Amino acid sequence: MDSDSDSDGSHVSATPPRDPLPPPRRPPQLPPKPSSSSKSSAKIKPSSHSDTIFKPKKPTSSKRDKAKAKPVPEPEPKPIIQPDIPSPVGNFPFQIRRPSDQSHPISVGRSFETLPAGFFSTRRASFSKFSKSSLTFEPETTPEIAAEPKIKGYDGSGSAKTFSKKLPNLIRGDAPLPEVKLQKRSEEGNFVKLNFRGFKRKFTAKGKKMNSYSYKSKYFRRSKRRVKPEVDTGSLCDEEGLVSDIKQQSKAEKPSRFESVEAAISAVRNEVSDENLVSLLKAMYGYDSFRDGQLEAIKMVLAGKSTMLVLPTGAGKSLCYQIPTVVLPGITLVVSPLVALMIDQLKQLPPMIQGGLLSSSQGPEEAAETLRMIQEGSIKVLFVSPERFLNADFLSIFSGTTFVSLVVVDEAHCVSEWSHNFRPSYMRLRASLLRAKLNVECILAMTATATTTTLQSVMSALEISSTNLIQKAQVRDNLRLSVSLSGNRMKDMLKLMKSSPFLEARSIIVYCKFQYETDEISRYLCDNNISAKTYHSGMLARDRSRTQELFCANKLRVVVATVAFGMGLDKRDVEAVIHYSLPESLEEYVQEIGRGGRDGRLSYCHLFFDDVTYYKLRSLMYSDGVDEFSVNKFLCQVFADDTNSHEKVCSLIKESASRKFDMKEEVMLTLLTHLELGGTQYLHLLPQLNVTCTLNFHKTSPMSLADKDPAVAAILRKSEIKQGQYVFDIPTVANSIGIAANELSNHLQDLKVKGEITYELKDPAFCFKVVKVPSDFCSLTGLLTRWLLDVENCKVWKLDAMYSSAVFAVDACAKTHDCNVAQQTTCLQKRILDYFKGDNNPDVFDKMGHNSPFLRADIKVFLQSNSNVKFTPRAIARIMHGIGSPAYPSSTWSRTHFWGRYTQIDFKAVMNAAKAELINFVGKDAP
Numbered sequence: 001m002d003s004d005s006d007s008d009g010s011h012v013s014a015t016p017p018r019d020p021l022p023p024p025r026r027p028p029q030l031p032p033k034p035s036s037s038s039k040s041s042a043k044i045k046p047s048s049h050s051d052t053i054f055k056p057k058k059p060t061s062s063k064r065d066k067a068k069a070k071p072v073p074e075p076e077p078k079p080i081i082q083p084d085i086p087s088p089v090g091n092f093p094f095q096i097r098r099p100s101d102q103s104h105p106i107s108v109g110r111s112f113e114t115l116p117a118g119f120f121s122t123r124r125a126s127f128s129k130f131s132k133s134s135l136t137f138e139p140e141t142t143p144e145i146a147a148e149p150k151i152k153g154y155d156g157s158g159s160a161k162t163f164s165k166k167l168p169n170l171i172r173g174d175a176p177l178p179e180v181k182l183q184k185r186s187e188e189g190n191f192v193k194l195n196f197r198g199f200k201r202k203f204t205a206k207g208k209k210m211n212s213y214s215y216k217s218k219y220f221r222r223s224k225r226r227v228k229p230e231v232d233t234g235s236l237c238d239e240e241g242l243v244s245d246i247k248q249q250s251k252a253e254k255p256s257r258f259e260s261v262e263a264a265i266s267a268v269r270n271e272v273s274d275e276n277l278v279s280l281l282k283a284m285y286g287y288d289s290f291r292d293g294q295l296e297a298i299k300m301v302l303a304g305k306s307t308m309l310v311l312p313t314g315a316g317k318s319l320c321y322q323i324p325t326v327v328l329p330g331i332t333l334v335v336s337p338l339v340a341l342m343i344d345q346l347k348q349l350p351p352m353i354q355g356g357l358l359s360s361s362q363g364p365e366e367a368a369e370t371l372r373m374i375q376e377g378s379i380k381v382l383f384v385s386p387e388r389f390l391n392a393d394f395l396s397i398f399s400g401t402t403f404v405s406l407v408v409v410d411e412a413h414c415v416s417e418w419s420h421n422f423r424p425s426y427m428r429l430r431a432s433l434l435r436a437k438l439n440v441e442c443i444l445a446m447t448a449t450a451t452t453t454t455l456q457s458v459m460s461a462l463e464i465s466s467t468n469l470i471q472k473a474q475v476r477d478n479l480r481l482s483v484s485l486s487g488n489r490m491k492d493m494l495k496l497m498k499s500s501p502f503l504e505a506r507s508i509i510v511y512c513k514f515q516y517e518t519d520e521i522s523r524y525l526c527d528n529n530i531s532a533k534t535y536h537s538g539m540l541a542r543d544r545s546r547t548q549e550l551f552c553a554n555k556l557r558v559v560v561a562t563v564a565f566g567m568g569l570d571k572r573d574v575e576a577v578i579h580y581s582l583p584e585s586l587e588e589y590v591q592e593i594g595r596g597g598r599d600g601r602l603s604y605c606h607l608f609f610d611d612v613t614y615y616k617l618r619s620l621m622y623s624d625g626v627d628e629f630s631v632n633k634f635l636c637q638v639f640a641d642d643t644n645s646h647e648k649v650c651s652l653i654k655e656s657a658s659r660k661f662d663m664k665e666e667v668m669l670t671l672l673t674h675l676e677l678g679g680t681q682y683l684h685l686l687p688q689l690n691v692t693c694t695l696n697f698h699k700t701s702p703m704s705l706a707d708k709d710p711a712v713a714a715i716l717r718k719s720e721i722k723q724g725q726y727v728f729d730i731p732t733v734a735n736s737i738g739i740a741a742n743e744l745s746n747h748l749q750d751l752k753v754k755g756e757i758t759y760e761l762k763d764p765a766f767c768f769k770v771v772k773v774p775s776d777f778c779s780l781t782g783l784l785t786r787w788l789l790d791v792e793n794c795k796v797w798k799l800d801a802m803y804s805s806a807v808f809a810v811d812a813c814a815k816t817h818d819c820n821v822a823q824q825t826t827c828l829q830k831r832i833l834d835y836f837k838g839d840n841n842p843d844v845f846d847k848m849g850h851n852s853p854f855l856r857a858d859i860k861v862f863l864q865s866n867s868n869v870k871f872t873p874r875a876i877a878r879i880m881h882g883i884g885s886p887a888y889p890s891s892t893w894s895r896t897h898f899w900g901r902y903t904q905i906d907f908k909a910v911m912n913a914a915k916a917e918l919i920n921f922v923g924k925d926a927p
C-alpha cells in the first residue's frame, strides 16, 4: 500500500479549507427531537442466531484504554459556540448554592433475620433460615447524629474508647448535607491512612521489614528503588512504607487488638445478627455504623447468596467483601481490572486480613511465590487479574485443601459490553465457569456505575438473581454539580478557580480528555500562581507517584489529569472536581466526580463543555469499529489451518495482524475471547507469547547438536537463516515435535544456561488452539460484525447522552424547567438517575450533520489522488473524521488535505457516501 499522500493532489477539493469553521451554532433547544437514527441505534435487537452469546437491549462501549486516547493531530480548532449562560453571581458565569447547616444521619441497616448458631462451622452450611423475604431494600428510617459525631475505637484491650478524631459516616444517598468548612481542613492528606479502629494512621517508611505476603512483589521492590532519598519518606503514598507499617502495626497490636477482632468474628460465625456485625465493624475498622447498603450486602454474602452491589464511589464497597472474608472459612478472590487498583486495594486491607496479588504483569518467580503462600494458607484475600483467573496454573492451587469461599468481581460493569468500560478478559467471569472450575457458589459483583442494561447483562453472566440486587443512588448528595458551555475553557476555568467556592477549595482534580491538554493546563495554572501538576498514563511511574504523593499530602493543590487518575484513589478531602473536557459517558462523569467529597463533606464539581471537543470525541468513538470484510479476513486467518488438531498451537503476531486487518489489538482480543467464550467454543486462548526467536549456536555445531537433540533438529528444519542467525517461529517448531510452546521455551533456556546457544524473542502474539472450525464462516462473520457495530453504536449513544445532559443543564434546565443555574445539581442528578435507571432514558438529540454538498465530491477527489491505495468505506470515513487506524495511521494520513474535514458530519453518513463513491470509482476503473 502506498500510503504517502503528500503529493497526492489532494489539495484539490470541492470544499474550502478547514478554516474558517462553519458559522457559530447555538446549542440545540430542548425539548429536542431525538434522532430516530440515534435512538434506533441505541436499541439492540437480540439476535436469534444460535451462536448469539449476548442479548443486549442497549448499546455500549468496547474496551479502550481511555487514558491513552490520542487527540486527532490537528491544531485546536477555533471554538464555534460562544458561551451562552447567564452570569448570576459576581464575575462568575454560574451560581452555586451553599446548603444550610444540617446534621449527619447515621446509617444503620434495617434488621434482618439471624442465622442459626454454629452456622459457619461447616464449609457450606444451609442458609435456609436467612429468608429472601427479609431482603427487601426499602429506604431506612435512621436516627440522626450530631454533625461531629464521636467515634468509638478500641484501646487494645477490647474495651471501647472514645477518640477525639472522628470518622464521620456521612456518605449515603439520602443524607442531609453537613456544613461546609472548607478552610478548616487538616494539613495532612489521608489517602492511604488506614482508618481502622478510628485511628488516623499516617504511614511512614521507617519500618524495614516488609509485609510477609507482599514484600517480594516487584511492585514493592520497584517502589523501593524509585523513592528518592529527598522524597518525604513519610510519604502517605509510599507503598513500601505503607506495607511495612501495616506489618509493624499488626505486630504491635497483637494479641490484644486481634483478640477482640477474633472474638467479634466468632460471634458473627455463631450468629449473623446486625448487632454482631456492627461489633465486628467496630473491632476491625473503628466505625460505629454501616453505611447504606453495606449491612444488606454483607448479610447476603454471608448467607451464600450471589449479590450485585451498586453503591456510589467512595460509599464503602470494599468493606462489603472484607468483613465476609474474615468470617468465611475459605479464601476470597477479588478480580480487578487494573494492577494499580489491585495494589491500592491491597494497601488498604485492614491488618488482620492477609492479602496477595497475582497479575499477568508479574514474573514467574513472583507468581510462584504467591501461589506457594496461597497453598500454605497465608493469604486470605487474593487480588487477581481476569487474565490470570482461569489459567491452569492458577486453578491447580485450588485442587487441594485451599478452597474459595467468595469471588468478588470489582468494577463488575466491565463484564458487560454495554458498559462504558468493557474488558474482553472479563468475559471469563461467567458463573458457569466459576462453578465448574473453582466450585464457587457465592459471587459478589460490585460497581458504582451501571445502567439497568449493564446490570442485567452482568447479573445474567454471573447468574445473580434479580432479588439479590442492592442498588443505591449512584451520585452522592454531597456533590454540588454545575455545568457551563465555554468558548474559552482555559480562561473560564481560571475564572472559576479564582471565584468562590472553588477559590477556597484546597484539593482540586481537573479532568482532561487528552494528555497534551493536561500539560498545557497545569502550565497555565502554574503561570497564574495556582500550584498544579500533571498526571497521565504517558508519564513515568515515578513521576505519577510523586504527583499523587504530593496531592495526597495536601502539598499540591491541583492535579490536572486524564482518566488515569482516580480509580482506587481514596483521598477523602478532594473539595472540587473540574471537568475541562466532556467525559465520554455519564458513567465516566459519575466515576470522576465520585473522587470528590469522599469524607462526606461538600465537594464542588464543575463541567465545562464545548462543541469542538464533542465532535472530536464523537469521531473517536468510531476508532475501534470494524467492517464485515475485516472480520471475515480475520476469521479466515484464525482458522487458516483447519486440521482441527486440538493440540496444535496457532499464533497471530499482534502488530502485523493489526495492520493486516486494520484492527486494534484490543478488538482482535475481543473477537478471540468471543470465539472462546461465546455460545460455541471455537478456540482455546493461551497466554500471549513472544513468538519469533532469533538464535545463535556457540559451543557445539548446529548439526552435531541436532543429532542429539530433536528440538534443535526441528529448529534447523523450520528456520530461515538471516545474517548467520537462525530465525524461527516458536509455536511452529513446538508443533512439529509435538510439545507445548512453553516447553520449547524452557528447553531453549536450558541450552542457553549450558552455553550452547543465545537467543532473543520478539513479536508478542495471541496464541490459541483451535477447538472447532466454524461450519458457516459467513454467518459467524455477520454475527460478530453486528455485535461490534452494536457496541460502537452504544458508545456513540453514551457520548450523546452525556452531551445532551450537559446542554440540558445549561439550557433547558434554565428555560424549560424554570430553574436557575444554582439548581443544576438537582437537574443533573435527576438526569443521571434517569439514565442509570434506564426506564426513562434522557432525550438524546442529534447534533450531527447528515450531509454536506461537498462530501461526495471530496471523497471522489481523495480516491482519485490515492488511486494506488485500497480503501474500505470505513477507512475513508476515518480519514475524513481525522482518526488514525492501524492500516491508515495518522502519522501518514494526517498529511492529506481531507484529514478531519468532516467531523461535524455523522460518521455513518460519511461512510455511506464513501461506499457510493467507491462503487463509482471501482466501476469506472474496471476493465
Ligand SMILES: Nc1ncnc2c1ncn2[C@@H]1O[C@H](COP(=O)(O)OP(=O)(O)OP(=O)(O)O)[C@@H](O)[C@H]1O
Pocket (backbone or CB within 6 Å): 167, 168, 169, 170, 195, 287, 288, 289, 290, 291, 294, 311, 312, 313, 314, 315, 316, 317, 318, 319, 448, 568, 570, 594, 598
Ligand atoms: N461504615 C463506614 N463508616 C465510615 N467510613 C466508611 C465506612 N465504610 C467505608 N468507609 C470508608 O469510606 C472510604 C471509601 O471506601 P471504599 O474505598 O471501600 O469505597 P468504594 O465504594 O470502594 O469506592 P470506589 O468505588 O471509589 O472504589 C474508605 O476510607 C473507607 O474506610
